[in-house]
Amino acid sequence: MLIAVLLLFALALAAPLIDRAAGRWTGAVLALGPLAAFLIIARWLPDVAAGETITQVHAWADALDIRLSFYLDGLSLMFALLISGIGTLIVFYAGTYLEGDPRRGRFYAWLLIFMASMLGLVLADNIISMFIFWELTSVSSYFLIGYDHHRESARKSALQAMLVTGGGGLALLAGLIMLGVAAGSMEVSQIINEGEVLREHAWYLPIVILVFAGCFTKSAQFPFHFWLPNAMEAPTPVSAYLHSSTMVKAGVYLLARLNPALGATDVWLYTLVIFGGVTMLVGAYLAIRQVYLKKILAYSTVSALGVLVFLTGLSNVDSPEAAQYAGKAFAVFLLAHALYKATLFLVAGTITHETGEKDVTKLGGLRRKMPLTALAAALAGASMAGLPPFFGFLGKELLLDTTVKNPDWMLPLTIAAGVAGFLFVIVALLIAVKPFWGALKETAQHPHEAPFAMWFGPALLGSLSLLFGLFLNPLARPIIEPTASAVMGVPQEVKLALWHGINLPLMISVAAVVLGILAFLGLPIISRILKPFDALNRIGPERGYYALFNGTLKLASFQTRLLQSGYLRVYLFITITMSVGLIGWQILQLDVLPIVDQFREIEVVPFVIENLYTLIVAALILIGTFGAVHSRSRLSAIASLGVVGYGVALIYIIHGAPDLAITQFLIETLTVILFVLVFYHLPQFPRISSVPARVRDLVVSVAAGVMMTVLVLIATNLETEKISDYFAENSYELGQGRNIVNVILVDFRSMDTLGEIVVLVIAAVGVLALLKLKPPREQERKNNPHEADGREEAS
């Protein structure tokens, strides 16, 4: 199976070259790729029909249990055949549809990447590699939908589709990882046997919610249905492909795939039935409110996806008979819908291609001009409307059978299914009959029968809708039965028959067709009545999407204004505040009582006497600090800082670290000299901050100071060995010297001393360089035009 996927990926890379070489035969040549994939997969049909499953494993990233493993059972076989089979016809069709478009090569590259990813998605056994293919379909469809990128709306739609499905995809990834951890395996073939474990698992609910988020966004379930019709900006062959058998079906596929593992709970059942049912009705209603061919089809696709989700949910009801019917209905409806929807999309594409018209109300009488296309449309339309003996009829009958057989909620569910059937009839008539019958209407272009490549695909798929219906058991059963088994998780015995006798579902069907035809005839009147309700669309979920989108942007602009002013002082301010906050918060969490306790033991007078020198020096340091902050001139600020530095050095001396003190004196002296030299070149000291800013700075400084004090107290609270004792004991024995300071400097810490000397020398060289630095005179500037250039460029 890896071969089939890789073949398509390789073909995608070669597509632009083939397009250049093969010219008008490109479509036919490239169609061989999907055809080969179709044949490779179809080879397993007898095995799968006999109830077997096939797994293949290739290593990839073992540390994460990611493998390129493939799993073929009824469900994946059904999808794989639809993807490669319909894909073949689409590739063939698009060659002519996009004849003369210079971007056709690139289009094919993305289409084939999409096809390969879709094939990988349904065949993957490993859930992470499945997710990888899942996201690849999102990305490649982004480029396919945005194909007509000179149109603003196409780009906007592509972005919307990508954000909605991509966001859902992330949720799905989280769900899948948790699913894998909970089930103890990343392989679908193992996970579907772990239903018991998963349903008991603490993570069951989050997993289900995350999986729903991924699948509902991808499969355009209410309330995420808005992106799909917008994605109709894509060229028609892409729409036909994405919406008949691929992209949007991916969510349905995954739900059906995980149905045995996660199903059989109330959450699963009710969520799927309610969301599927609402989507089914909302989609069908919105479909008959449209006038553009592709929009009508898009909303009817939303509705059909709702039906499939609805049926997946119903396959978990208590009544075994109803559940069995649901599984069977799912498989039949899936196949029927793929066949007729692909046909109708392609027909819609052909009509627009030939007439230049998208509005269905402005079309009519085309059957004489394009009889073959009309025939294909009639076949598919009949299947969609659910007329016997077409395959779609069986799908609708089984759907109604399921709801009728289910004892709970029988009435509402049956009514919902019946209404959906009724609306489907209207949609079928709108697409398959309206443009072709009645009087010929004038259009921008004069229509002719489409070229071979453009009627062949629709005609073949349309005839299949009829053939599957006529030869149910020999043709349809080998694929329907294993599919139903895979959805149910247990092997199913499936018998298919068009005629079940006169029963309730049949009567509902007849009523739906009759009412549908009447409603179609009276559609202009109905439209006028429904018009006021269109206002409701404006408060639909799409508003939520835009609110979220714009809200994030507003937040972004707020944070940018607040935090990224470009001023160094503001950055310092924020950095210090946040650091103090983070560290301070952590210190408050810790046990700091012992630090407070050490103050209780202090008696003031003995303490002052004992530490008199230190206290005096500390007072000096404080005075120096205040001086540095308050001084009006640079020089006095530097001098005050120098006082602070020397004060610190004195404290080193008092506490027995003369070597440190010497270093500190030297460094401090040098620093002061450097400061003086540097600041000498700077302009006067301006007052830049206002009073409120100063108060703010004061608060921050005090906070930082308090935090540092606490840190120091924590550090001094610890009993450590004093290193000066060690030196005092060992200076004579080890260093052979009585002057401890000397011994430390030249013996114990001789390397440090060497380092310090080097630092001093380098710093002195820096001082020298500064002393020699003079502002360039006017004369020199004129001689060096390059430098002047550089400066101008800078400004």
Add this chain to the structure above:
Amino acid sequence: MIEKLWFLIPEIILFIGVCVVSIMGLSHHRTWRSAVPGATIVFLIAAALATPFLYTPEKMEAAELLMPRVGWYFKVIVGFVSVLLALMCIGLIDRRYEAEVKAGRASFDPMRVNRGEFFIFFLLSVMGVNLICSANDLIWLFLALELVSLPTYVMVAMSRPSRKAQEAAVKYFFLGAMATGVFLYGFALLYGSTGTIVLTEMRDVFAAQVAEEGGVNLLGIVGMIVSLLGVAYKIAAAPMHFYVADVYEGAASAVSAFLAFVPKAAGFLGMILLLGTMGWAGHAGEGSTGLPMPIVTTLWMIAAITMTLGNVGALLQTSVKRMLAYSSVAHSGYMVIGLIAGPGLGINGVLFYLTAYGIMNTAAFAVLAGLERKKAEIETVDDLAGLRFKHPSMAIVMAISAASLLGVPPLLGFMGKLYIFVGGVETGHIPLVIIAGLNSAISAGYYLYLIGLPILSQPSPQAETITTGEARWPRLAGVIGAVLIIVLPVFTNYLYDATERSTEGYLDEQARQIGATDADEPDEPPDPALATRE
């Protein structure tokens, strides 16, 4: 001493490179001067190639380091990405002056050439990263971290003749100096807590503290938090990340790419070493895993704030460089999750992600470095619109690298994210991983621009005037990066195995010490090795 020097041979090679390059840069002959970047690359490759031969199993076994093997992976990866970065710097420095010398309009003056110095700083900074691999005490770690950063301050200022670059350098330097002060203070507190600066000894002391007192002492915790906050500057994480946007925007693209990778790699390695002294085992009681709780919450908040501020900040940028700067912040946030998760998927994931990030970020910046308009860098997002029509290869490189930064499967960036996120989930930090997931969703808002605009849009009027730069090398770096982004995921297993091997044995010691005392009766004396050290 000799053992230590043995592992420093790559650094020594780089240092020889520093000397050679500095002389070449001052040569009177133009050929010699223009060979400076080439020589830099030769020395980088030599150092990287020497590494696998030096890190033999016996030598690594004998080395007294916290992570003896990490250099084996890190020096090669950093060396390799640095080659791409060096390619991007070709033709950046002294371009106008050299052109005038060539045309005979100016005479050669050694005081006015900077190319040699620029590449010296380049090599020194890379050398700093390599030195961290061999760091076994806090002083060494501090000096190595500073060696990484100090040259970059100058590189920013030199990178282009504009005031913006100088302003950027000043901001970068001041905030950097403050951060250095912060982590130096943290190091001092860590020394106060353990009484040693040697990392392996610190590990033993912390393990003994855990065994005897049931946890690391207060000063150790506070010291670690302060140190981490300071080092956060190197990885551009909150609250030390505010310089990023301004500095990346001010510096030339090639240098921005350098800043986004080299100091980040250094900072993460430094953090791994620091956290490694405490270890990820046995802090919160019997049988538990993970860092001490206050450290976890600190890192947790740093991760969450960093990725959110980064991604939200990037959304509105009109400058591509600022956008990539914020994305650099956000990616640091993701990687911090790996630090929290600890050995296994977490740390290995960070090492993997650094490689991935280095490649994809360099590729993205290479597009900016490879194109120009009227000899100035292209900056705004609109400049990229419709790039496909005039510069198809650069448009594709930009789209691929942005897609990888976004984490589109199965590109390199996705693989990296997956390791870290799964590591987070496995160690029970699910809320943090969810925040990271939401952030990835937000990041789609700006990465999709970088993917979509070059490929899908019509060229804007100002995009028509864009030309390719004089040197083709930056574009070559971009193409190499893009190819790697696509090809490396196929070899994910090998790359991950390499990270795993480089952290092998790491922390076994600490886990053994704590594990041993946990298993024994509490009354028994601690490990004799520890008792003698007390």
